[in-house]
Amino acid sequence: MSNIPEDLRYSEEHEWIRPASNHVTIGVTDHAQEQLGDVVFVELPEVGDEITRGAEFGAIESTKAYSELFAPVTGEVTEVNDSLIDAPEMLNKDPYGDGWMIRIAPAEESDIDDLMDAEAYREHIENEK
Amino acid sequence: MSDMKKTVFHDRHVSLGAKMVEFGRWEMPISYPNGTVEEHLATRRTAGLFDVSHMGRFRITGRGALRFLNHVLTNNVEALDPRQQGSQYTLIPTEEGGAVDDAYLYCFVPDEYLLVVNASNTEKDWEHLNGFLGGFEDVTMENVTDEESMLALQGPNSRAILEKLLDDGLLPEPMRNSVSTAAVAGTPTRVARTGYTGEPLGFELFVPANRAVELWDALVAEGAVPVGLGARDTLRLEAGLPLYGQDLGVNSQGEEMPLLSTPLAKVGLSFAAGKGQFVGRAALEKQFEAFGRIMRRDYSMMDVLPRMVRSVAVAGRGVARTGSKVLKEGKEVGHVTSGTMVPCCVVEGHGLESRLTDEKKLRSICLAHIDSDIVEDEQMEIEIRGKKVPAVVVPYHLRSEAPPFARPIIFDHEPPSKDLPQGDEPTQVRSLLKKSLENHVWRQKECINLIPSEMTTSPMTSLLSITDPSCRYAEHRSSKAFYDEEIFYYQGTDFIDEVERMLHEELCKFLGCTEVETRVISGQMANMAVFSAMVDYLNRTDRKSEPRRIARIMNNHIAKGGHLSAQPMGALRDFVARDPQTERPAVFNFPVLVENPFKIDVPKTLEMIDEVRPEFIIFGKSMVLHREPVAAVRRHLDDRKLDAVVMYDMAHVLGLVGPHFQEPFKEGADMVTGSTHKTFYGTQRGIIGGRFEENEERYQLWEAVQRRAFPGSTSNHHLGTLLGLLMACYEMNYFKDSYQTKVLSNAKAFAVALKDSGLDVAGDPEIDFTETHQVLVRVGYGRGPEIARRLEDNNIVCNYQAMPDEEGFTVAGGLRFGVSEMTRFGMEPDDFKELAGIIHDVVVSDKDVRDEAKALRQRFLDLGFCFRKEDYADLWQDLHELIG
Structure with a gap:
């Protein structure tokens, strides 16, 4: 069973969201990286870009396939994890830590409230099987 | 997955934690827990072990087998000989010049053939081939996929692993496509130097299904790393090898392609007389003509081969995937047939001394089916998720001719240039004279020269070589008109x-x-x-x-x-x-x-x-x-x-x-x-x-x-x-008796002394290893270049040498010594014994023996077996002065 930290929020597209005082950090879940296999390329937006909840904001390439990334919340990108360009495997090795993808300043606080908690996400994975 | 076929290694895959997928109706491992990237790199660095038992295997026997196979396959079956080249790449053609499949044909014993085809095409191929059987007498074709298992062991350590497990028989000769029959880990095994990874050292093994798991276990115990289909795909892509259904036969758009649209197919195509009117011959001859013209950049027959599958490097950020559009100057020129990010080892240093490091990087490469008039180095764009990413046609992504490693070729890499001394001509002259002097002193007074193809000429031979007529012409030929007398064309040539x-x-x-x-x-x-x-x-x-x-x-x-x-x-x-x-x-x-x-x-x-x-x-x-x-x-x-x-x-x-x-x-x-x-x-x-x-x-x-x-x-x-x-x-005819006996006895003494020092001297010990001036020492597979360089650093000059069972000079495991030059400088058996000890210290202990080697050489500076200039002092002096 994959690792699902209790203190995070989750989207149906298998992203995790870590809220902080004025920004949220976004990454992909352990379950997602297991399904993807070896990640070899990550395409992310640039600082200052606006991303919109439900719209595509980037993509992940693994040796098997490519998967688009859909924004779990709306907001402006404030920081991007550039180390993933040269070390995309961090996304497999440490999905909740060094494998984080972007930080954004959310436009709507309510977006976060709509996300799943750990238990709901666990159920979501079960239902997908 | 329950109704899927399983290979005999299935339990092993599952217990290793492999992710299993369906592939051509077989349940196969896509990757093991370390993942595709690590499996790819393990193959390039050490040795990958692949279960390829899902591939279809047909045994063809009978007196008519050769004629049948020559008719239904594109390659020349008569070229197969288990002693010389027991296997070949081949294709199963259609009458229209397309491909039903690509395949490998093996001949381990005369008159018995094994055709290995793609797993997903096995049934189609079987039916297609059976359709032709009726036209031939005395041919039996059996599907032996289940009775015999197939493993691939690929990578730089593959040879050493097999050697360790070899109980009986020999590995195939060190050439691609050679075959042998042996017992490996107690299992009767047919071995071929073939594979689908681009590795210069790689083997495919055919074993009875009921013994195959034992062999798998033995190979894994010796360090072979199980590799799944994921890495098998990235490895073959990096090597530029086509996959049927994407890069060959049928392209990524589902369209049938002429066979020679895939340039590698040419390797498997023959129009030898013995093949007669084989299936598709007329169409393939036309394609062959068109292919030749396109290679010569004559596009008058491009309608026959409008597009070709080429290696392409993605120059910008992004991953080209099967089906991605390829554009040139905004116009669509084709599609990607296979593409992904592949890992490679970062290479340190350059030339023969370059080494793969533990560091890795990823690069985006692909094969693309593009207009045939696009040539190497041309700039294109690949549409990746709506973005146009620059890409360039390259000749290859990987080179396999320098074993033991397959070498990644990065399209924009430039090897460092070696600096040359700078200055105006007078400065250069001084520098050149100085360096020539240093080199002469080093080779003639400080070095032990052991290259068997070299020799120092005597002072008088050297002097005469630069006197007049060294700058002259004297063309002449005999003429029957003058009773075969030599007639000279120029004057001044009587001498x-x-x-x-x-x-x-x-x-x-x-x-x-x-x-x-x-x-x-x-x-x-x-x-x-x-x-x-x-x-x-x-x-x-x-x-x-x-x-x-x-x-x-x-x-x-x-x-x-x-x-x-x-x-x-x-x-x-x-x-x-x-x-x-x-x-x-x-x-x-x-x-x-x-x-x-x-x-x-x-x-x-x-x-x-x-x-x-x-x-x-x-x-x-x-x-x-x-x-x-x-x-x-x-x-x-x-x-x-x-x-x-x-x-x-x-x-x-x-x-x-x-x-x-x-x-x-x-x-x-x-x-x-x-x-x-x-x-x-x-x-x-x-x-x-x-x-x-x-x-x-x-x-x-x-x-x-x-x-x-x-x-x-x-x-x-x-x-x-x-x-x-x-x-x-004159010197040779006068001194040869003593010179020749001395050279031959020194060589034997040197060989025996090297052996006694503990080194591995090649040859027959019964005759003291050599009957010539040469002595060969084995220093370990692939270690020759490094040790020869180390000896040079210690003033002992010899050359590294590939031994008869080695694949080439980059894996040379031998040193070649010749005693003739140092014999002329007066070295005797005891001196060669001393030298053997010094060489042993360098080879085995990596000791610094520069001073000892130099001191030994200083005792032998006087060239013998020649006439002395002192005996001709008057003439010597005059000639010498005239030179300069």
């Missing part, structure tokens, strides 16, 4: 005329023959002049038709010591015919003894002569420990009344001609070629000797040799070194 006649006399005396041609300026040129003369002679009765080449030649294989100057890849290339049956150069190599691969197996060679009926037999090699069996072969030819010309390229051993080593003409050689600067201690030139008498028919061959020397090979035949050579001939 050199006399020198050449004296040289002729001295060399005839030395070689024991009647004719010598001395105008060739190297051993290689001597060989080329003889080969060219052979062609001239063979065509002597018909001067109007296109001349034919030498039909069948026997020689030493390059890996067994044969020199490039008598190989199809070297000087023989333009003179040897192609064997119509195998479509390879019609060269047949002397069989060698299994227990001593440095020695020709005489009984087997005589059998081969009866079978091959060669027109031309070439003895001689550059890795040479033994005499060549000239007398035995001559006797056999005479007994059988076979008309073959026997040549002995004595290159290395020319200076040993005589009763202590071998007398080639007494033994029955027709011609001897050689270079005059190895054991023969003359200037750097070549010679050709012949035994022909003027009254015999064969004398026409000798006349052809003279014509092919001049005007065929040289105009200016380097008169200075010719003069020097005459001096060396």
Whole structure:
């Protein structure tokens, strides 16, 4: 069973969201990286870009396939994890830590409230099987 | 997944934690827990183990098998020979010139074939092939996929792993596509040097299904890393190998492609006469013509092959995937057929000393089916998720010719340039003189020179080489109008005329023959002049038709010591015919003894002569420990009344001609070629000797040799070194008895001392390892270059040498030493014993012995076996002063 930290929020597209005082950090879940296999390329937006909840904001390439990334919340990108360009495997090795993808300043606080908690996400994975 | 087929290794995959997927109705591992990237790199760095038992395997037997296979496959089945090349890439063509599948055909024992096809096409292929069976008598085709399992072991450690587990039999000869039958880890195994990874060291193993798991376990225990289908795909993509259904047969758009749209298919295509009207021949001949034109950048037949599958590197950020559009100047020119990010090891250093590091990087590469008029280096764009990413057509992504590693080729990588000293001409002159002086002192006073093909000339030989006529011309040829007198074209040549006649006399005396041609300026040129003369002679009765080449030649294989100057890849290339049956150069190599691969197996060679009926037999090699069996072969030819010309390229051993080593003409050689600067201690030139008498028919061959020397090979035949050579001939004829015995006894003493020091000396210990001036030492697979460099750093100069079972010079595991030069400087058996100890310290203990080597050399600075300048002091002085 994959690792699902209790203190995070989750989207149906298998992203995790870590809220902080004025920004949220976004990454992909352990379950997602297991399904993807070896990640070899990550395409992310640039600082200052606006991303919109439900719209595509980037993509992940693994040796098997490519998967688009859909924004779990709306907001402006404030920081991007550039180390993933040269070390995309961090996304497999440490999905909740060094494998984080972007930080954004959310436009709507309510977006976060709509996300799943750990238990709901666990159920979501079960239902997908 | 329950109704899917499982290979016998299924339990192993599951217990290793593999992710299993469906592939061609089989349940197969896509990757193991370490993941595709690590599996890819493990194959490139160590050895990957692949379960490929899902591939379809058909056994074809019966007297009609060859005819049947020649009809339904594209390659030339007659070229298969378990002794030489037991496997080949091939394709199953359609009548329209498309591909039903691509495949590998194996022949481990005569008249029995194994066809390996893609798993997903097995049923289709079986039905297709069965459709043709009715037209052939005495052919049986069986599907043996389930009774025999198949594993691939690929990567730099694969050879060592198999060697460790080898109980009986041998691994295949060190050439791609060779095969053997052996027992590996107690399992009867058929082994082939084939694979789908681009690894220069790689094997595919066929084993009875009920014994296969044992073999898997043994290979894993020796360090082979299980690799899934994911990495199998990235490895083959990096190697530029096509996958049926994407890059071959049917493209990523689902469209059928002409077979030669995939350039690699050309390797598997033959129009040999023996193939008759095979399936698709007419269409494929048209494609072949179109392909040739496109390669010549003539696009007049592009309608036949509108698009081709090419290797493409993605220059910008992004991953090209199967189906991505390829654009050139905004216009669609094709699609990506296979593409992904592949990992590679970062390479440190450059050239022979470059090493793969533990660091890895990822690069985005693909194969794309694009317009045939797009050429290498052209800039294109690939549409990746709506973005146009720059890409460039490249010749390849990986090179396999430098074992043990496959080397990634990064399209925009430039090797570092070596700096040259800068300055104006006067500055450069000073620097050049200084460096020449340093080099001379180093090689002549501080180094132990052990390269067997090198020699220091005596002071008088050296001096004469640079006196006048060193800057002159003296072209001449004999004329029948003047009773075969030599007619010179220029004035001022009376002296050199006399020198050449004296040289002729001295060399005839030395070689024991009647004719010598001395105008060739190297051993290689001597060989080329003889080969060219052979062609001239063979065509002597018909001067109007296109001349034919030498039909069948026997020689030493390059890996067994044969020199490039008598190989199809070297000087023989333009003179040897192609064997119509195998479509390879019609060269047949002397069989060698299994227990001593440095020695020709005489009984087997005589059998081969009866079978091959060669027109031309070439003895001689550059890795040479033994005499060549000239007398035995001559006797056999005479007994059988076979008309073959026997040549002995004595290159290395020319200076040993005589009763202590071998007398080639007494033994029955027709011609001897050689270079005059190895054991023969003359200037750097070549010679050709012949035994022909003027009254015999064969004398026409000798006349052809003279014509092919001049005007065929040289105009200016380097008169200075010719003069020097005459001096060396006097020295040789005068001193040869003591010189030759000393060289031969020193070589044996050196070999024994190296062995006693603990080093692994190659050859037969019964004869003290060598019958020549050479000694060979095994230092470990692939370690030759590094150790030879280390010895050089310690003032001991030799060369690294690939041993008979090794794949090439980059994995050379031997050192080659020659004692002749240091023998001339006075070294005796005890001195070579001392030297053996010093060499041992470098090879085994990596000790710094520079001072010891230098000190040893300082005791041997005086060149012997030559006339002393002191005895001719007056003339020496005058000549010396005149030079400068």
